[in-house]
Amino acid sequence: MTSWKRKHLLGLDELSKEEIELILETASSFKEVSFRDIKKVPALRGKTVVTLFFEPSTRTRISFELAAKRLSADTLNIAVQASSTTKGETLLDTAKNIEAMNVDAMVVRHSLSGAPFILAQGLQCSVINAGDGCREHPTQALLDMFTLKEKLGHIEGLKVALVGDILHSRVARSNIWGLTKLGAKVTVCGPATLMPRGIESMGVKINYDLKEVLRNSDAVIALRLQKERQQDKFLPSLREYSRLFGINQAKLQEATSHLIVMHPGPTNRGVELSAEVADGKQSVILDQVTNGVAVRMAVLYLVLGAKGE
């Protein structure tokens, strides 16, 4: 078993297969804690974890906060609207000021790709990337992989499809890094306008035919259509998108019966997934949310343990 040496978690691109497996294994040990009557262990007692979010988020922030609390760390949540960056302070200055109050880990979400790297270089505390621009969202991909492993038993050899807005999706990028390292076969599917040029070089196949993709997959991860990143006209209409790339019950008929449907949330119902599918028996969306806490507990535990190396 490899041991964990990283002080930060910035992306899955830099992790080895063994490091990813260690996180997943540790997470499976942590999952049980959330099912106890007393959902708390003292592992990070006395540590302070700050979530610093420059973009709106409910699920990820709450998930990190609960993960930290269930490890007995103290948590503090900072949302950008309420902070002094609106008064012109730079990202690093804001972070350094928070760090000066002796925090141990900073969980950061920022609309700029690479923002967590700037912080990791400038700070003494641990930095965990909770989503940076269109680059990576490592803990989301880790919880996706955890869920895949839990539901389908293994990742190696698994056929996984990522469907939707690949271009703007940090979830897609992190999943591609992670899944290919663990030996899954990844196919990306979506409108040509939302397909990044050269994506094949990341070791994935492109297929624009959703039905064919569904027929040949063990799992499909529908990506959220990021309306906030769609100022330029990538799509003629949402209706057309939903007709071609939305997953509904009729299209699911084509798929194998063991196919599982995943979505990182929040779902635009009727766009990426029909309500039937989102609530259907092949959907594991809420299991993903449950597993997210366990995965983030594992990440906090490992990252905070590696300090001083």
Added chain:
Amino acid sequence: MPMKNKIMDHESIRRAIQRMAHEILEKSGEEPLALIGIRTRGVVLAERLKKAIKDIEGMDVPMGVLDITLYRDDLTLVGAKPLVRQTQIDFDITDKRIVLVDDVFFTGRTIRAALDALTDFGRPAKIELAVLVDRGHRELPIRADFVGKNVPTAKHQNVNVLMQETDNTQDEVIIEEKNA
């Protein structure tokens, strides 16, 4: 060359477990009995105790597995975090008589952590401790109720319990000098 000294073999371990099973049963009271093994070798010993109790009395006692890593008092001192493994207690421990099982009883800090962990799962009627080897050098006011063998040791020595199930060898208990 480090000095190695075998203090228990397969047969003496078997007898010790058999005797401890009898002692545990002898002390039975009103409360239903359950065993909880502390990872890793405490689990093997708990399984064997469970089987011995079944052979003697024909009763099936519930058994759980406890990983105490998250409750260690030196978590902030050690460098890389030790691997966390799963805790698995599928029954309610409240109002039961719990016998904690571990292989080597040394400073008592593992047992302290296990007691903390157990209180997070419920409120047992009582908790007792069964260990294969008591090597002394307690750092906390904790004692064992059932002991396979008392072994006087020096603090610089290591006591290693090897079990067929976990170590792929014959059962044995060895004392050796710590490598310098």
